[in-house]
Amino acid sequence: MxxxxxxxxxxxxxxxxxxxxxxxxxxxxxxxxxxxHEQSDDYATGAEAKKDRASVPRWLADDAASVRYAMKTTGGERLLKADLPGGRLPAGCEPAAPAGAKPPQITAECFPEGAESKAAARCGLYYAYMDGTTLYAWQHNDDWIKDGART
Known part of the structure; x- marks a missing residue:
């Protein structure tokens, strides 16, 4: 060769x-x-999640279990899934079908698609609904910005 x-x-x-x-x-x-720019964590309790991350909503019950939290570090997009004792919305949540619920802007394996069509409450800036004892909640970046982009 x-x-x-x-x-x-x-x-x-x-x-x-x-x-x-x-x-x-x-x-x-x-x-x-x-x-x-996405981060996610799993926590045993709501108290543990709130202690670890300031951006976890304060309305989440301390005794919430199996908390899964996802967020974007570049804005206010948040996802929250938690098992709640008693299967009731946390204090601070207003049951009402929010008109025009905005869809989550991020995804996570634990979070169902089409959640916006099931929104049945507002918990602070979060849209939310219960499925049995499981809370699904999400925050949209537009609402976060309108509120002054705090956490």
């Missing part, structure tokens, strides 16, 4: 390996880029 043939074959191999790496890496990089 000539030196030129060897150089061509080596170059082709390097290019093919680079293309394969790009095919594998680009979707992972795109996913990272899209979700890079």
């Amino acid at each position: 000539s030196r030129r043939t060897s150089l061509v074959l080596t170059s082709a191999g390097v290019i093919a390996a680079g293309a394969l790496a790009a095919v594998v890496a680009l979707p992972a990089a795109a996913d990272w880029y899209e979700h890079r």
